[in-house]
Amino acid sequence: MTSSFRHLSRLSLAAGFAFGIATAAFAVGGSNDDTNPPPKTETTKTCTGGKVWDKAKKECVTPKKSSFNDDDLYKFAREFAYAGQYENAITVLNLARNQNDPRILNYLGYANRKAGRMELGMSYYRKALQADENYILARSYMGMALVEQGDIQGARVQLVEIRDRGGEGTWAYRALLQSLNGYKTY
DSSP: OOHHHHHHHHHHHHHHHHHHHHHHHHHTTTTTOOOSOOOOOHHHHTOOTTOEEETTTTEEEOOOTTTSOHHHHHHHHHHHHHTTOHHHHHHHHTTOSOTTOHHHHHHHHHHHHHTTOHHHHHHHHHHHHHHOTTOHHHHHHHHHHHHHTTOHHHHHHHHHHHHHTTOTTSHHHHHHHHHHTTOOOO
């Protein structure tokens, strides 16, 4: 075997391995579960009263179903939630056309939980998991809510579910594990 052939074989093997990792990350929700805080946009820097930034109009507008697609509404809601504007997040999420989208349900759970409506939040987490039982971010947030309620065993069940669904190396797993160890919950 020539050295150039061995080098090419190693490159092919490495590329295949990288593809496998990327595929696994996608399978556990890596592509649409960006767990990094969203960047602040004009929506939370400039707009007030639950308005969102309309890039086309270059102004703050009241969100409407007809004005934005569900992905835009989800992004606005995440930004509001991370900024602690839970009621604005809920208002925007309620405009989504697909109210069965696990992302929408999960953030309805998160925003309601953080706004003090724990049982309502938990019902949204359950709905998100009914829509997609592999949605590990919902499992993580549900687990953190269970820790807040003192249900450590229930939270551990969610941690095992995340691990068993291939999410052990994810933020969702680490955050719930940290919560179980007595650290800050999200």
